[in-house]
Amino acid sequence: MMSFLDLAKRRYATKKYDNVKKVSAEQIEELKEIIRLSPSSINSQPWKFTFVTNEVVKKELASKSYMNENSINDVSLLVVFSVMDDIEHFEQRNISILPELWRTAFYEPIVKANGDIATKSWMENQVYLSLGYFLSACISMGLDATPMEGIDRSAYKEILAQDGFSPLFAVTVGYADKTDWAHPTVLPKSRFELDEVVQSI
Ligand SMILES: Cc1cc2nc3c(=O)[nH]c(=O)nc-3n(C[C@H](O)[C@H](O)[C@H](O)COP(=O)(O)O)c2cc1C
Structure with a gap:
């Protein structure tokens, strides 16, 4: 079995997908189960994950995805990650069911006390966390994936007719085309040196 470090070296933001080999x-179904289990602060789960395989809808979304259009059209699966819109609804549905102490000793004094903008940002952080988790899951299953903030969020919201949720970013999942110039064997991973980003005390 490949170590996590080996998987980390292998995964990359795929630019060109094989348009024949499909997920x-x-x-x-496995990816759906995995993303459902994504962790979040106080188990707040302020998210919705939309798995798009319908070619018509996917094409429409691709047309609202700037430089990502071609790769979305080549791939068979696009997952859209959305955050809950309404803080009041979030509190009723997601926060009220939590252990009392999580609400009174954490959510209210540490999150909500900072105001609506900070609370919304904290909710979005939870969805972004699930992105990292999802990308790792994909490569562990031998699947290539690309996170995409390069999407028109309001067009996505309209196309998906999402009520109460707003798209933040999308992820394509599939198999890289052999000619992809971004493949790490062609384009080596670019990162700051370990000493610059990791501190040991
Ligand atoms: C939140 C997020 C949004 C991104 N948006 C895009 C995007 O819209 N299009 C794209 O081709 N790559 C996108 N990327 C990929 C990054 O450019 C890429 O992860 C980074 O350059 C590191 O390269 P690697 O993932 O291949 O190791 C995004 C990455 C993240 C984490």
Whole structure:
């Protein structure tokens, strides 16, 4: 079995997908179960994950995805990550069911006390966390994936007719095309040196 470090070296933001080799229905079901289990602060789960395989809808979304259009059209699965819109609804649905202490000793004094903008930003942080988790899951299943903030969020919201949720970013999942110039064997990973980003005390 490949170590996590090996997987980290192998995964990369795929720019060109194989448009023949498709993610299987079983793999899609497994990814759905995995993303549902994503962790979040106080288990707040302020998210919705939309798995798009419908070609018509996917094409429409691709047309609202700037430089990502071609890769979305080549790939068979696009997952859209959205955050809950309404803080009041979030508190009723997600926060009220938590252990009392999580609300009174954490959510209210540490999150909500900072105001609506900070609370919304904290909710979005939870969705971004699930992105990291999802990207790791994909490569562990031998799937290539690309996170995409380069999407028109309001067009996505309209196309998906999402009520109460707003798209933040999308992820394509599939198999990289052999000619992809971004593949790490062609374009080596670019990162700051370990000493610059990791501190040991
Ligand atoms: C939140 C987020 C948004 C991104 N948006 C895009 C995007 O819209 N299009 C794209 O081609 N790559 C996008 N990327 C990929 C990054 O450019 C890439 O992860 C980074 O350059 C590091 O390269 P690597 O992932 O191949 O190691 C995004 C990455 C993240 C984490």
